Amino acid sequence: MIATDRERRVALVTGGSRGIGLDIALRLAGEGFAVTVAARKEAGVAAAVARIEEQTGAPAFGVAADMADETALGTLATAHADxxxxxxxxxxxxxxxxxxxxxxxxxxxxxxxxxVNLRAPVLLVRELLPLLRTTATAHPEHGSRVVALSSITGVAAEAGLSVYGATKAALLSFCETLSLEESGNGVNATAVAPGYVDTDMTAHLHGRLERESMLGVTDVTEMVLGLTRLSARAVVPSIVISRAGSQLWRA
Ligand SMILES: NC(=O)c1ccc[n+]([C@@H]2O[C@H](COP(=O)([O-])OP(=O)(O)OC[C@H]3O[C@@H](n4cnc5c(N)ncnc54)[C@H](OP(=O)(O)O)[C@@H]3O)[C@@H](O)[C@H]2O)c1
Known part of the structure; x- marks a missing residue:
């Protein structure tokens, strides 16, 4: 552990090598957070860490971890805490x-x-809950927060995405329970549920959907940054971000 890190707020971002996670990691670092970035591929993690440090000057730490591997999740939690x-x-x-x-x-x-979408978040929160609690106790103004990327598909079903939507609906429920159990200890959880966001994940839709009609990663990031500015007294169970147009409840 390095001494200067004690002064900074600290974030851990899974999926932080690309897309929404990378934008969140970059913006949190820009706000002065020290950041651990985790993703599956070592090269993507290393590139994200280098970019965060170069663009923001904040300390960044990378851990390559396959979210489908329970042992890797434990290693990630320990490496971040250390x-x-x-x-x-x-x-x-x-x-x-x-x-x-x-x-x-x-x-x-x-x-x-x-x-990846459900078991990993649940196990990672379980492993990191002691650290989230001690951080919230030491810094009671903001407490500590879990922000899970759900999806509007977890709120309103989308044909073809039954399993994906089920994992995202489960995250909404999990975040609510986590806040019920832990907000008294200063640990809050929010599920952010956007419609289609223009990232690698939606590249296969380019023939079917105008990229300009999708949300931008910054639309999601701004919500996450807002959550980090709230007091520990403010519980936000979920945030749905829909796309402009004549249908509110669709991806
Ligand atoms: N894009 C959308 O339209 C949209 C809408 C609503 C919700 N979301 C949710 O937002 C989150 C981010 O989406 P995105 O669009 O930014 O996705 P993305 O651009 O495809 O990036 C996915 C990220 O997750 C990591 N990842 C994937 N499988 C992994 C595994 N087994 N172990 C560790 N890391 C893994 C990737 O790392 P590697 O490159 O190393 O695999 C990458 O960093 C996801 O949970 C997604 O479901 C996305």
């Missing part, structure tokens, strides 16, 4: 989706989405 000894904001952005109708769901795709 490096920074503090956790003000845990952003759970690692995720993936497979588009297939219910009649054609592949068991392997089901297992992967469940493991």
């Amino acid at each position: 490096r920074f000894g503090r956790l003000d904001v845990l952003v759970l952005a690692a995720g993936l989706g497979a588009e297939e109708p219910v009649g054609a769901i592949r068991t392997t795709a089901y297992d992967l989405q469940m493991n």
